[in-house]
Amino acid sequence: MEASATPSLGAAETSERDALAAYQGMWDAFVEAGKVSDPDAPDLREYASDQALRLIVNALYTNREQGEVILGELVLDPKVTALTPAEDPTTVTILDCVNDENWLEYKTSGGLANEEPGGRHRTTATVDRTAEGWRVSSFILEEAGTC
Numbered sequence: 001m002e003a004s005a006t007p008s009l010g011a012a013e014t015s016e017r018d019a020l021a022a023y024q025g026m027w028d029a030f031v032e033a034g035k036v037s038d039p040d041a042p043d044l045r046e047y048a049s050d051q052a053l054r055l056i057v058n059a060l061y062t063n064r065e066q067g068e069v070i071l072g073e074l075v076l077d078p079k080v081t082a083l084t085p086a087e088d089p090t091t092v093t094i095l096d097c098v099n100d101e102n103w104l105e106y107k108t109s110g111g112l113a114n115e116e117p118g119g120r121h122r123t124t125a126t127v128d129r130t131a132e133g134w135r136v137s138s139f140i141l142e143e144a145g146t147c
Contacts, residue, residue, distance in 0.1 A: 011088045015134075016080045019092035019127035022047050022134035023078055030056050031103070034070030037063040049135040052125070068105045068113045075099035078125075089129070096123040097147035119144025 009017065029043035039060035048056060063069065075098075082093035100118035107113050125139035 012083050012086065015083060015089035015092055015129065018129075018134045019089075019094065020078055020080065022127050023094050023096075023125055023136055024076065026052065026056075026136045027074060027076055027098075031070070031074050033060055034063070034103075037061075037069050039064065046133075047136060049128075049130065049137050051138040052136040055139070063105065066113070067108045069108055070103060071106050072100075072103040074103040075101075091129070092127045092134075094125040094127060096125065097121070098123045098141060100144075117144070120147050122146035 025043070025047035029041060029047055033039070033041035033044055033056075037060050039057045041060075044053060044056055076096055077099075078094045078096040080092055081095045082091075083089040084091040084093075098121045100121065102118065104118055105113035121144055122142040123139055126137050127134055128137045
């Protein structure tokens with residue numbers, strides 16, 4: 001029996017990979033749901049929970065009520081800054097600079113919803129291991145220009 005040429009990932013590396021995938025998945029789901037302002041999009045619940053899910057769902061409800069959608073491209077650059085506990089993490093902290101310069105709110109009737117430009121927002125997220133998998137439980141999206 002030959003030894004595998006690829007070393008297996010330890011608990012910390014696996015947690016880091018899976019937490020980053022959940023974080024990216026949450027934003028991807030938000031971008032998709034934003035195109036039609038769908039607060040009930042099932043993918044949101046696959047990647048987000050608690051405060052993070054409430055923030056996104058509330059934003060989508062508000063946009064739908066105001067006849068707005070979010071269109072364009074969102075750029076992420078997430079980095080893991082903490083694993084807790086270090087040996088077998090159940091919580092991962094992520095620091096990002098979310099760039100929404102080209103992800104803007106539009107009226108469903110056409111045209112920009114406001115004159116507010118997008119920007120680069122320092123974002124800190126907490127991703128927790130749950131029975132269902134990794135979920136972003138909270139995030140703080142600071143004002144434009146913070147990174």
